[in-house]
Amino acid sequence: MATNVSVLVILGVNEGKVGYKMNVLLARTASLIGYPELVEELGGNPEYLMCKVGLDIHLLDDFDQMMSSDALSALLDLSSTTLNCPCFGLLLSQRQGISILGPVGLIMRQQPTFLDAITALQKYLHLHSEAGSFNLEVVGDLAIIKYFSNVSGADHSRQITDLSLGVGCNVVRLYSGKAWKPRAVYFQHKMPPDLSPYTMVFRSPVSFEQEFSGLVFDAKILSSTVDSFEPEMLRFLGNYLDGLDREKSQDIVQQVKVIIRGLLPKGYCSLKEVASLTGFKERSLQRRLKREGFTFQVMLDQVRQEIIKDSMKQPNINLTDMAQRLGYAELSVFSRAFKLWFGVSPSKYFKGQ
Numbered sequence: 001m002a003t004n005v006s007v008l009v010i011l012g013v014n015e016g017k018v019g020y021k022m023n024v025l026l027a028r029t030a031s032l033i034g035y036p037e038l039v040e041e042l043g044g045n046p047e048y049l050m051c052k053v054g055l056d057i058h059l060l061d062d063f064d065q066m067m068s069s070d071a072l073s074a075l076l077d078l079s080s081t082t083l084n085c086p087c088f089g090l091l092l093s094q095r096q097g098i099s100i101l102g103p104v105g106l107i108m109r110q111q112p113t114f115l116d117a118i119t120a121l122q123k124y125l126h127l128h129s130e131a132g133s134f135n136l137e138v139v140g141d142l143a144i145i146k147y148f149s150n151v152s153g154a155d156h157s158r159q160i161t162d163l164s165l166g167v168g169c170n171v172v173r174l175y176s177g178k179a180w181k182p183r184a185v186y187f188q189h190k191m192p193p194d195l196s197p198y199t200m201v202f203r204s205p206v207s208f209e210q211e212f213s214g215l216v217f218d219a220k221i222l223s224s225t226v227d228s229f230e231p232e233m234l235r236f237l238g239n240y241l242d243g244l245d246r247e248k249s250q251d252i253v254q255q256v257k258v259i260i261r262g263l264l265p266k267g268y269c270s271l272k273e274v275a276s277l278t279g280f281k282e283r284s285l286q287r288r289l290k291r292e293g294f295t296f297q298v299m300l301d302q303v304r305q306e307i308i309k310d311s312m313k314q315p316n317i318n319l320t321d322m323a324q325r326l327g328y329a330e331l332s333v334f335s336r337a338f339k340l341w342f343g344v345s346p347s348k349y350f351k352g353q
Helices: 035-041 046-052 057-061 069-082 088-093 103-109 114-128 154-176 196-202 219-223 231-250 252-266 271-278 282-291 296-311 319-325 331-342 346-351
Strands: 026-028 066-068 132-139 142-149 184-186 213-218
Touching: 026 069, 026 252, 035 046, 035 057, 035 069, 035 088, 046 057, 046 069, 057 296, 066 069, 066 252, 069 088, 069 154, 088 154, 088 196, 103 114, 114 132, 114 154, 114 219, 132 154, 142 154, 142 219, 154 196, 154 213, 154 219, 213 219, 252 271, 252 282, 252 296, 252 319, 271 282, 282 296, 296 319, 296 331, 319 331, 319 346, 331 346
Parallel strands: none
Antiparallel strands: 026 066, 132 142, 142 213, 184 213
């Protein structure tokens, strides 16, 4: 379910309480491959920017983790503004390819034709990211891929749209060769001050303030084939992704974990707050979690322990900062909980690592 509400608590964009009820749209952290390097090249601090929208930099240690799609959109917008780089999303797209799609990209590479690959991407894209979707239209000898953003963002979700169409162009070139260029590229957002990045990426006429955002190209490339087609691998990947799809439709646990991770540093990660963001009443959410073998408190403690274990990779851990990241107002309360989980005090635990 898409939402146009941008003030999710887990973004950290609005520090006030939120009364909206919604389901959280998720995206794999692979959507941020190349992000830290690009930010640093532009003179910015990726950890600071991610923190500003409620994302932990350590999410980038594992690109199969899930994050809020709204947080992703907010991060791209903030990065563009802070770094004075209107084409930030487009530049990021040039550091990404079909590999960011993980298993979805693999099944695309196993399709006999480009049309089959696009059909597979349409079917499974939500397993990689729910931030957007697309349609393929064929009119005569022209094919049109129209992109639709499911998240709110400045100027028709400019940054996430630029990122998506840039990556899309990279994927098409896998099938048609690096020299391929679309007939035309359309964007709903306004024309940027500098068109050169768009010319560099698309090598085609680019129009702005259009009715839709998308790529227009010769329909004949839909029949392009790849050498990697293996029917047995295709069946295996299809069964695997279908299984993930079934799990995702039922997986409230992952959704709650994402929200807890976002709320903990804010200091008000209660059952009431989490339930409001998932669209459930408190009792309903508890029942859903119970069916999966969890209670809210068990999940809260589990996420806190996961964050602690992830932090073991960091040198010179500040226990006060750690306590705040885990939602504890007092270090003593954090220390008691830590000893209960791990059998020793946090100072002794990290000293021994």
